Amino acid sequence: MRTLTGCHRGRVPLANERRTTAAPAAAHVSAQSAAVDAYSLTTGRLVGTTAALVALAGVISGGLSLGSSGTGNKRSRAIVAIVAGLADLIIGTLNLAVADGGPGTGNGVVGGASALVLGLIGTALGALALARSRRTG
Numbered sequence: 189m190r191t192l193t194g195c196h197r198g199r200v201p202l203a204n205e206r207r208t209t210a211a212p213a214a215a216h217v218s219a220q221s222a223a224v225d226a227y228s229l230t231t232g233r234l235v236g237t238t239a240a241l242v243a244l245a246g247v248i249s250g251g252l253s254l255g256s257s258g259t260g261n262k263r264s265r266a267i268v269a270i271v272a273g274l275a276d277l278i279i280g281t282l283n284l285a286v287a288d289g290g291p292g293t294g295n296g297v298v299g300g301a302s303a304l305v306l307g308l309i310g311t312a313l314g315a316l317a318l319a320r321s322r323r324t325g
Contacts, residue, residue, distance in 0.1 A: 224292075224293060224294030226292070228294065230294040230295070230296070231296075232283065232286075232287060232294060232295040232296030232297075232299075232300075233294060233295075233296045233299060234296070235279065235283055235296050235299070235300075236280070236283050236296025236297070236298065236299020236300040236302075236303060237296070237299040238299075239276045239279040239280050239283065239299060239300065239303035239307075240276075240280075240299045240300075240302040240303040240306060242272050242275070242276055242303075243272060243273065243276035243280070243302070243303045243306035243307040243309075243310055244306055245272060246268065246269045246270075246271075246272030246273045246276065246306070246307065246310030246311075246313075246314065247269070247273075247306050247309050247310040247313060249265045249266075249268045249269040249272065249310070249314070250265070250266065250269030250270075250273070250309075250310050250311075250312075250313025250314040250316075250317055251313055252265055253265035253266040253269060253313070253314065253317035253318075253321075254313060254316065254317045254320070262317060262320075262321045263318065263321045265314075265317065266314045266315075266317035266318040266321060267314065267318065268314070269310045269311070269313055269314030269317065270310075270311055270314035270315060270318065271314075272307070272310055272314075273306075273307045273308065273309070273310030273311030273312075273313075273314055274307070274311055275307070276303045276304070276306065276307030276310070277303075277304060277307040277308060277311065279300075279303060279307075280299075280300045280301065280302075280303030280304035280305075280307055281300075281304060282300075283295075283296050283297075283299070283300030283303070284297060284300040284301060284304065287300065
């Protein structure tokens with residue numbers, strides 16, 4: 189027989205009864221990330237920003253290789269753009285996969301997303317420049 193007062197061993201509590209323990213509250217507090225200042229440099233932000241800057245260098249290298257008229261320097265710039273783009277595609281994807289929150293949480297989500305996009309652009313520019321250098325040279 190169920191009663192409304194007291195918890196007896198082996199008895200299932202009713203829906204309106206509560207058992208309070210400190211463990212779930214402590215686990216919830218430790219699972220929350222601390223507030224991160226907008227200008228503090230966290231590991232996630234460092235990885236995302238570095239990957240985005242390398243991807244930007246790959247995009248610039250790919251653009252320069254498309255615009256140059258010679259074939260010698262064009263090929264090496266195209267290869268640099270492809271390698272930088274592919275590396276940053278992987279790093280940006282991994283950075284986004286391990287991020288716990290959205291933009292502004294200090295996990296490098298913005299840097300990871302920009303590295304992903306710029307890496308894709310750099311890879312495409314490098315591949316296009318490499319294909320053109322093989323066709324003309």
